[in-house]
Amino acid sequence: MPASPNHFKSAIQQGKAQIGLWLDMGEAITAEIAGTAGFDWLVIDGEHGPNDLRSIIDQLRALATSTAEPVVRVPTGESWIIKQLLDAGARTLLIPMVDTVAQAEALVAAMHYPPRGIRGMGAVVARASGFNTIENYAETASDGLCLLVQAETKAALSNLDDILKVKGIDGVFIGPADLAADMGYLGKIDEVEVQQAIEGAITKIVAAGKAAGILTFNEAYNRRYLELGATFVAVGADVTEFSSAIRALCARYKGGDVKKSSSY
Numbered sequence: 001m002p003a004s005p006n007h008f009k010s011a012i013q014q015g016k017a018q019i020g021l022w023l024d025m026g027e028a029i030t031a032e033i034a035g036t037a038g039f040d041w042l043v044i045d046g047e048h049g050p051n052d053l054r055s056i057i058d059q060l061r062a063l064a065t066s067t068a069e070p071v072v073r074v075p076t077g078e079s080w081i082i083k084q085l086l087d088a089g090a091r092t093l094l095i096p097m098v099d100t101v102a103q104a105e106a107l108v109a110a111m112h113y114p115p116r117g118i119r120g121m122g123a124v125v126a127r128a129s130g131f132n133t134i135e136n137y138a139e140t141a142s143d144g145l146c147l148l149v150q151a152e153t154k155a156a157l158s159n160l161d162d163i164l165k166v167k168g169i170d171g172v173f174i175g176p177a178d179l180a181a182d183m184g185y186l187g188k189i190d191e192v193e194v195q196q197a198i199e200g201a202i203t204k205i206v207a208a209g210k211a212a213g214i215l216t217f218n219e220a221y222n223r224r225y226l227e228l229g230a231t232f233v234a235v236g237a238d239v240t241e242f243s244s245a246i247r248a249l250c251a252r253y254k255g256g257d258v259k260k261s262s263s264y
Contacts (some may be wrong), residue, residue, distance in 0.1 A: 027055075035066030083110065088126070091146060092145070093147055095107055095148070100159055151201060179194065180194045
């Protein structure tokens with residue numbers, strides 16, 4: 001049987017907006033529930049969520065019948081973890097803290113088998129190949145893979161023009177909280193200078209023919225970024241949505257103020 005197509009990758013290549021949600025609970029049941037909501041993509045967060053390889057595989061399984069594309073954020077852009085996650089069946093990877101062209105080129109190489117890259121030949125025993133039931137998996141694997149890199153520092157933005165020229169990068173995701181912190185505005189993405197940097201980066205990414213992405217918990221910002229042409233925009237996280245909902249429920253019966261999520 002052939003591998004299923006990556007509709008998320010096709011959509012962002014065509015400039016079709018994809019709305020997503022962050023999964024930070026690290027549980028298959030919450031991923032499965034989120035998979036029924038109608039989002040286009042769901043991020044299984046291996047950087048800040050309490051995840052390891054096995055919990056990520058459990059969530060990939062839970063989302064196997066969902067129309068949402070599972071996007072796995074790796075804890076770090078190292079070739080060994082990329083190899084493991086690809087073998088585990090992840091097709092779309094989000095890599096944090098990509099500051100240079102050299103990093104971007106190394107990530108592209110890690111995604112693909114030789115001669116294009118350096119991915120190790122182990123899929124015959126892996127979930128990615130349907131445990132060796134997908135015909136010609138190694139020859140066709142690259143077709144369904146999607147590589148998204150995060151630009152979230154001043155260095156990344158200064159190198160953005162060159163990073164955008166790297167063949168094999170499908171999209172660039174702006175990390176607003178880390179960018180604000182690196183610019184000297186810890187926890188203050190609302191600062192004019194930060195917003196100008198974000199909007200300028202999105203405009204540059206779109207003009208280069210790449211997909212631009214971002215996550216904030218601020219609806220006005222998210223809609224603005226979509227207007228600028230961002231195509232993969234995450235609008236919340238399972239943790240914040242769950243905590244807000246249960247606090248609001250409790251407050252309705254017991255009174256008191258409901259703590260709102262930050263603008264990040």
